[in-house]
Amino acid sequence: MFVSESILELSRDINSLLVRVDAAVKRLAGSKARPGEEPESLRIVHLKVAEEKIRNFTVVMRADLGFKDMTQEARDPTIKASAVKDH
Numbered sequence: 646m647f648v649s650e651s652i653l654e655l656s657r658d659i660n661s662l663l664v665r666v667d668a669a670v671k672r673l674a675g676s677k678a679r680p681g682e683e684p685e686s687l688r689i690v691h692l693k694v695a696e697e698k699i700r701n702f703t704v705v706m707r708a709d710l711g712f713k714d715m716t717q718e719a720r721d722p723t724i725k726a727s728a729v730k731d732h
Contacts, residue, residue, distance in 0.1 A: 649709050655702045659695060666691045 669687055672678050
């Protein structure tokens with residue numbers, strides 16, 4: 646199977662972020678957290694960023710496969726409004 650360079654780049658970016666989160670969690674579990682490293686900051690900052698990157702990855706992958714991104718339509722009311730007007 647061919648995987649586009651954009652997918653490979655996005656997956657490397659996501660993996661890099663998740664490796665940093667994993668390392669921070671291990672430091673927290675071992676009571677060796679860096680200054681400012683707290684469970685809540687990991688959840689809010691890093692995992693929210695990871696969630697957005699994964700969402701973007703899904704959109705790009707679906708586009709590479711030729712699927713229309715239905716999740717974008719669900720989030721963007723202007724797309725729904727124009728789709729209703731066209732039909």
